[in-house]
Amino acid sequence: MFGIGGGIVIGPALILLAKFQPQLATGTSLGALLLPVGALGAWEYWRRGHLDIPAALWIALGLFLGAWVGARIAQSLTGPQLQKAFAVFLVLIAIRVWVKA
Template structure:
């Protein structure tokens, strides 16, 4: 059962490097459908994987060397993410899986429409 997780990680890493995405858009749905996790388990597992900065750090160094990274801005975002992750994880662990799955689907549709329209 290790291979599916490695493939999910590779896909998330490639898309993270290309588009700056990975956790919510790739890892969480993959864990729900491939590993048959609940949305809460998938979100928790994704957050834990993202805590290990190896994959993101390698990509960030590449962007930094090319002059496409603002480290101070990234630190402020990380601080906001810490606060937001605490609140979001509290909400996610206190709603049922179906509600969380539907809310996630609405978020993804909304983001897709916004990106498509501009």
């Protein structure tokens, strides 16, 4: 529904179940989600007239830059550091959702 759930589930699952290193799990998750979530989801929304292409392009530019910077930072961290950073991120998101509910 929101287009983000897969990444939050797949990355940790690859680390815990498949014993992937965090950087490999992140890259694999992004690669697996790109076509089915990104391209096909956008196509369906566009087909139904629910896609503002200029707004999407501006947002995509920000995402592109953020992904590039984030990937560079992630590559400079050790596996355990990346796992801890992701855990802190999830806790902060959970607190925000709890407060806003």
